[in-house]
Amino acid sequence: MRISIHKGEIIMSHTIKDLVTAYGNKVIDDRRYLHAHPELSFQETDTAHWIRKRLAAAGIPVLDGISGNSTVGYLIGSQPGPSIGLRADIDALGLTEESDFPFKSTKPGVMHACGHDAHTAVLMGVAEILAAHKDLIKGTVYFIFQQGEEFLPGGACTLVEEGIADKVDAFFAIHVDAERPFGSVDVLEGTRSAAIATFEITVTGKGGHGSTPHTANNPLLPASDLVDAISMIPAMKCGPLDNATVSVTYLHSGTHGVANVIPETAVLGGAVRVLDTQLRSFVTAEIKRLGETIPAAYACSSEVTIVNGYPAVVNAPACVAVMQESAREIGLEVAHIDPRLGGEDFAYYGMKKPAAIAWFGMADATGKHAPTPHHNPKFRIDDETGLPAALEYMLTVYTKACEAFAAH
Numbered sequence: 001m002r003i004s005i006h007k008g009e010i011i012m013s014h015t016i017k018d019l020v021t022a023y024g025n026k027v028i029d030d031r032r033y034l035h036a037h038p039e040l041s042f043q044e045t046d047t048a049h050w051i052r053k054r055l056a057a058a059g060i061p062v063l064d065g066i067s068g069n070s071t072v073g074y075l076i077g078s079q080p081g082p083s084i085g086l087r088a089d090i091d092a093l094g095l096t097e098e099s100d101f102p103f104k105s106t107k108p109g110v111m112h113a114c115g116h117d118a119h120t121a122v123l124m125g126v127a128e129i130l131a132a133h134k135d136l137i138k139g140t141v142y143f144i145f146q147q148g149e150e151f152l153p154g155g156a157c158t159l160v161e162e163g164i165a166d167k168v169d170a171f172f173a174i175h176v177d178a179e180r181p182f183g184s185v186d187v188l189e190g191t192r193s194a195a196i197a198t199f200e201i202t203v204t205g206k207g208g209h210g211s212t213p214h215t216a217n218n219p220l221l222p223a224s225d226l227v228d229a230i231s232m233i234p235a236m237k238c239g240p241l242d243n244a245t246v247s248v249t250y251l252h253s254g255t256h257g258v259a260n261v262i263p264e265t266a267v268l269g270g271a272v273r274v275l276d277t278q279l280r281s282f283v284t285a286e287i288k289r290l291g292e293t294i295p296a297a298y299a300c301s302s303e304v305t306i307v308n309g310y311p312a313v314v315n316a317p318a319c320v321a322v323m324q325e326s327a328r329e330i331g332l333e334v335a336h337i338d339p340r341l342g343g344e345d346f347a348y349y350g351m352k353k354p355a356a357i358a359w360f361g362m363a364d365a366t367g368k369h370a371p372t373p374h375h376n377p378k379f380r381i382d383d384e385t386g387l388p389a390a391l392e393y394m395l396t397v398y399t400k401a402c403e404a405f406a407a408h
Helices: 016-023 026-036 045-057 116-132 155-161 220-231 277-297 317-329 383-404
Strands: 002-007 010-015 071-076 079-089 138-146 170-181 184-186 195-204 244-253 265-274 301-308 333-335 355-363
Touching: 010 016, 016 116, 016 383, 026 045, 026 116, 026 383, 045 071, 045 116, 045 138, 071 116, 079 116, 079 383, 116 138, 116 170, 116 383, 138 155, 138 383, 170 184, 170 317, 170 383, 184 317, 195 220, 195 277, 220 244, 220 265, 220 277, 244 277, 265 277, 277 301, 317 333, 317 355, 317 383, 355 383
Parallel strands: 079 138, 079 170, 170 355, 184 333
Antiparallel strands: 002 010, 071 138, 184 355, 195 265, 195 301, 244 265
16 A cells, blocks of 8 residues: 655655565564563553553553553544554463573563464554554554453453443454464454353262262262253254354362262363354353252252353454455455354454454464464464564554544
């Protein structure tokens, strides 16, 4: 995209690629600094300080009334236009890094293993470039550096409660993808990640001696029935075209090696992942019903705890069109990938305003290094190739979003 920037009587014609080239290796250096200094969810105090210091140096004001370690910078253009929100999550994970990078984590047990360091570096690059070239800005652009994506209740939920969606017409974000090679962007309409929930059921019977089960009430019997009944919910209670995964992942009762004691309690639990937030409500209600009625049939009592995680991410068509067009314009392939069953709190923005998140391929395209899963101690991305392209991509997304949402 070629852009004319007016400075006095001089008109300079730049492409976004020119601006990214002029920005140099800062986006790579920033990511590597952040990678070496990770912080857990809702503990990102040093990261927030780094962000606020850099925004201030670039002359970018920040919104008041934003709590915790989230920071929202903004710039107002001289031309009318929409309010566009660009979001990056900033938190790391509780893992010990297993790599030989010179910029590996300096904090034992804490690591950027999901690419949030890259997201933060890219958004900082967008902010600093737009601050230096304000003629690119139409309306208002918000730079949303969000705390706590990896841990409930999620930093996005708080930002929405604090009114960010009231200020923004459309939200955009990228998520690096360490498992797909550089050059591909996964951004499609509709549901793109799962609505998640966890459950735990404590069944209480009556303990006793293994020789006299008639004087006890073994909670393992209803607990075992619950494992089967809950596991059958997708097949027997959900529609044949619904996507639902319900997994019982633990069952604890008694003492290992103690065979002659009937325990008093049994605890089981697991996870729900579905591609429809309303379906999650149905599934968890069914788990609660089973968790209460099956133990009761055995004259046991029970306590059912359901914790809803993030809702499903639903990409809005208008935002997807912007992100797909931007990808093609800079020579990236729009990949057609099935929805992911991971959770992502970006969903909260999309529940309020049009929003879309793109998965940006950043595995080594040469094949020299095998792709790594996310949330893995060996996590790696091709930042030298991928980050400048991601910066160019998000700048292109912003300029096209200004056009697409101009009516707002």
